[in-house]
Amino acid sequence: MKNIYSNTCTVLNNKNLYFDELTEEEMALIESNKITLTYKKGEIISKQGSFASHIIYLKKGLAKVYLEGKSKNLILTITPPGNLMGLPCLYDGNNVFLYSASTYIDSEVELIDIDLFKQLLLQNSKFAFAIIKTLNASTVQTFGRFYCFTHKQMHGRLADILLCLSQRIYGSDSFNLPLSRSDLAELTGMSTESVIRVMKDFKDDGLIKTDGKDIELIDIEMLLKISEVG
Amino acid sequence: MKNIYSNTCTVLNNKNLYFDELTEEEMALIESNKITLTYKKGEIISKQGSFASHIIYLKKGLAKVYLEGKSKNLILTITPPGNLMGLPCLYDGNNVFLYSASTYIDSEVELIDIDLFKQLLLQNSKFAFAIIKTLNASTVQTFGRFYCFTHKQMHGRLADILLCLSQRIYGSDSFNLPLSRSDLAELTGMSTESVIRVMKDFKDDGLIKTDGKDIELIDIEMLLKISEVG
DNA sequence: TATTTCTTATGATGTAGATCAGTTTTTTTC
DNA sequence: GAAAAAAACTGATCTACATCATAAGAAATA
Numbered sequence: 001m002k003n004i005y006s007n008t009c010t011v012l013n014n015k016n017l018y019f020d021e022l023t024e025e026e027m028a029l030i031e032s033n034k035i036t037l038t039y040k041k042g043e044i045i046s047k048q049g050s051f052a053s054h055i056i057y058l059k060k061g062l063a064k065v066y067l068e069g070k071s072k073n074l075i076l077t078i079t080p081p082g083n084l085m086g087l088p089c090l091y092d093g094n095n096v097f098l099y100s101a102s103t104y105i106d107s108e109v110e111l112i113d114i115d116l117f118k119q120l121l122l123q124n125s126k127f128a129f130a131i132i133k134t135l136n137a138s139t140v141q142t143f144g145r146f147y148c149f150t151h152k153q154m155h156g157r158l159a160d161i162l163l164c165l166s167q168r169i170y171g172s173d174s175f176n177l178p179l180s181r182s183d184l185a186e187l188t189g190m191s192t193e194s195v196i197r198v199m200k201d202f203k204d205d206g207l208i209k210t211d212g213k214d215i216e217l218i219d220i221e222m223l224l225k226i227s228e229v230g
Numbered sequence: 231m232k233n234i235y236s237n238t239c240t241v242l243n244n245k246n247l248y249f250d251e252l253t254e255e256e257m258a259l260i261e262s263n264k265i266t267l268t269y270k271k272g273e274i275i276s277k278q279g280s281f282a283s284h285i286i287y288l289k290k291g292l293a294k295v296y297l298e299g300k301s302k303n304l305i306l307t308i309t310p311p312g313n314l315m316g317l318p319c320l321y322d323g324n325n326v327f328l329y330s331a332s333t334y335i336d337s338e339v340e341l342i343d344i345d346l347f348k349q350l351l352l353q354n355s356k357f358a359f360a361i362i363k364t365l366n367a368s369t370v371q372t373f374g375r376f377y378c379f380t381h382k383q384m385h386g387r388l389a390d391i392l393l394c395l396s397q398r399i400y401g402s403d404s405f406n407l408p409l410s411r412s413d414l415a416e417l418t419g420m421s422t423e424s425v426i427r428v429m430k431d432f433k434d435d436g437l438i439k440t441d442g443k444d445i446e447l448i449d450i451e452m453l454l455k456i457s458e459v460g
Numbered sequence: 461t462a463t464t465t466c467t468t469a470t471g472a473t474g475t476a477g478a479t480c481a482g483t484t485t486t487t488t489t490c
Numbered sequence: 491g492a493a494a495a496a497a498a499c500t501g502a503t504c505t506a507c508a509t510c511a512t513a514a515g516a517a518a519t520a
Contacts, residue, residue: 006299017322067377069236074377088373091366092247098370121359128358129351135365136321140328142372143318147297147304149379150419153476180497189380191478196499212486383506410467421508426469442516 007227008148008157008188009164011078012138018130026120026127035111041178045101045109046086052097054111056085061107062169062178065099066186075186077138078179080169087135090114104178149189152230157188158198159226162208166217174216237457238378238387238418239394241308242368248360256350256357265341271408275331275339276316282327284341286315291337292399292408295329296416305416307368310399317365320344334408379419382460387418388428389456392438396447404446 019027035054039045045056048068058079065085066075076099079085089098121128148157161184166173181199185192202208207223209216217223249257265284269275275286278298290311297304306329309315319328351358378387391414396403411429415422432438437453439446447453 067373069377069381072381074380076373076376088366088369091363091370094370099373118359121362122355125352125355125358128355128362129348132351132358132362132365133321135362135369136318139318139365139369139372140321140324142369142376143297143306143329146306146372146376146379147299149376150304151299151302181499182497192497193479193499194477197477200499411469412467422467423469423509424507426467427507430469 006144006147006151007141007164008145008152008160009168010076010141010145010187011080011164011168012083012141013080013168015082018127018134021126021130022120022124026124029116030112030120033113033116037109037111039103039107039109041103041105043103045103045107046097046099048097048100050097052086052089052095053114055087055090055114055117056101057110057112058083058085059108059110061109062104063101063107064104064183065101067099073186074189075183078165078169078187087131090118148230152227154188154190154194154198155201155226156228156230157190158184158195158202159223161188162202162215162217163220163223163227173218173220174214176213177215178213236374236377236381237371237394238375238382238390239398240306240371240375240417241310241394241398242313242371243310243398245312248357248364251356251360252350252354256354259346260342260350263343263346267339267341269333269337269339271333271335273333275333275337276327276329278327278330280327282316282319282325283344285317285320285344285347286331287340287342288313288315289338289340291339292334293331293337294334294413295331297329303416304419305413308395308399308417317361320348378460382457384418384420384424384428385431385456386458386460387420388414388425388432389453391418392432392445392447393450393453393457403448403450404444406443407445408443 022030034057036059039061045063046052058081060081062081063079063085064075065077065079066073077085079101085101086097086099089096121131148160152160165177165179166175169175179187181195182192184190184195188195190198199208199210202223203210205219205222207217207219207226209218252260264287266289269291275293276282288309288311292311293309293315294305295307295309295315297306307315309331315331316327316329319326351361378390382390395407395409396405399405409417411425412422414420414425418425420428429438429440432453433440435449435452437447437449437456439448
C-alpha cells in the first residue's frame, strides 16, 4: 500500500490563492499599509523569539523557515515566491516569531501588519476559509514528511528532497541549487557528512550529475523508486 | 537556549473554543444535523482513504489519529474529548480521510456534515478565525514534536510523552494508561522493544512506578531534566 | 476452563548513520 | 589577488537503536 502523502519534501507552493478572495478595497488596504523590504542572499528575515508585528509575504526570491535548536537546526519549510511565512505563529497567547527565516537568494518581502491581517480574516470569511485550506494542505504535507523521517532511511529522504525541489520549485530536471549540503541535512534530518556521502552514491550510480551548485537529475525513475522503497 | 515548543507530545486539548463563536441558530443547525455514534474500546472511527463526508467531534472517550504505513504506523495525535479529529483533511482537491482514527476506551462521537461545516466557516468568520488559531496551535505543536524526533533520543522522547499524558490528559501524576507499549512506540518513533527497555530504565531509576496499566510518575523533576537534555 | 491471541519482557546480534578528525576545494573578504 | 573563512569531501571509529528470537504473563475468545 502506497501512501499518497509520504514525501520528505516541505516546499509550500500555494500561489497565494487566498489573496484572490479579498475585495478590491481590502487589497488596497493591504497595498497602502504594506512595507516592502529587500534582502540579500543569506540574510535573516525574522529571528526566532522576536516580536511578531507583521505577517511576512515572500514576493521574490527563495527562503527557508527554520527552528533553531541547541546544536542543530531543523528546516521547517522552503518558501518559494507567492507564499506567506510564519503564518502558524498566529494563535491565542502567542505574539512572537516561533521560527527564524532567512533568504537563499536575493529576495523581496512584503510585511503586512498583523492586526490588519487579523481584521481581514474576521471581516472576510472567504479569505479565512482559503487560509484554512492552505494551512491544512501544509499540515498534511508536514505529516507526510513526519512519516518519512521516522520510516524512510537516508537515501529515500534525500531522493525525496531532490525530486521535490526539481518539481515544486524549478520545474526542471536540472537546476542551480542555492542550498548547501548542510541545508539538505537540516531538511532531511541527516548529518552533513551523510548528505555528502549519499549524494556521492547517487552520482556514482548515475542517478544525478553535479557541477558546483548545478544539479541535474538523470535517472528520475530510479530516484522515484528509491523514494518509494525508502 | 531552550525552545518553548520542543516536546514530543501531541495531545490536542483545545476545549472546543471554536464552537463558542457560533450563534444559537448555527449551533441549533449543527445539533439538528449531527449524528451521534458510540464506539467500544479499540474500534475504528475512520479508515485512511475512505470518503470523508463528516467532520468528527469526540464528545467522550479517548482516541488516536494515525497514519497507516507499509510496516509501521505513526500516531499523529492523541485526542481527548472536546476536540475535532481529521480537520486537516479539509482542503482543496481532497475528499477522503487521509488518516485512520480509533478509540482507546469506550467513546462517543458526533459527526457533523462536512458541507454544513464548510458553510459555517464561510458564513461566520469569527468561527473560521477560531479554527485558524486552533489549527496553528497544533501545527506549532507538531513542529516541536518534529524537532524532538530528529534531535532528542529515546529517553528524552519517552519522558516527554509520559509528562504530556500526565499533564494534558489526566491532570495527575498517577493514571491508568490505555495505550500499549506499541502505541507509545508509534507515538515516539521507537520500536516496541525499546519502549519496554526505556520504561524499565525509568522504573529501575525510581522515576516511575508501574502496575499493569497503572503508571505513577515519581520523580518529575528528573523526567523534566531528561526531557530537556534529550 | 481451556485455548488462542496479544502484550510485556529480556538477551544476543547487526547496522544505519552520527561523530570525529583531517584534507581539499570553493567562496568570501579586505 | 592574497588571506581567511566557509563549504565539500573522505576515511576511521563508535553507538544508539532496530531487529530477531524466544519466553512468560495477561487478556480475549470459544
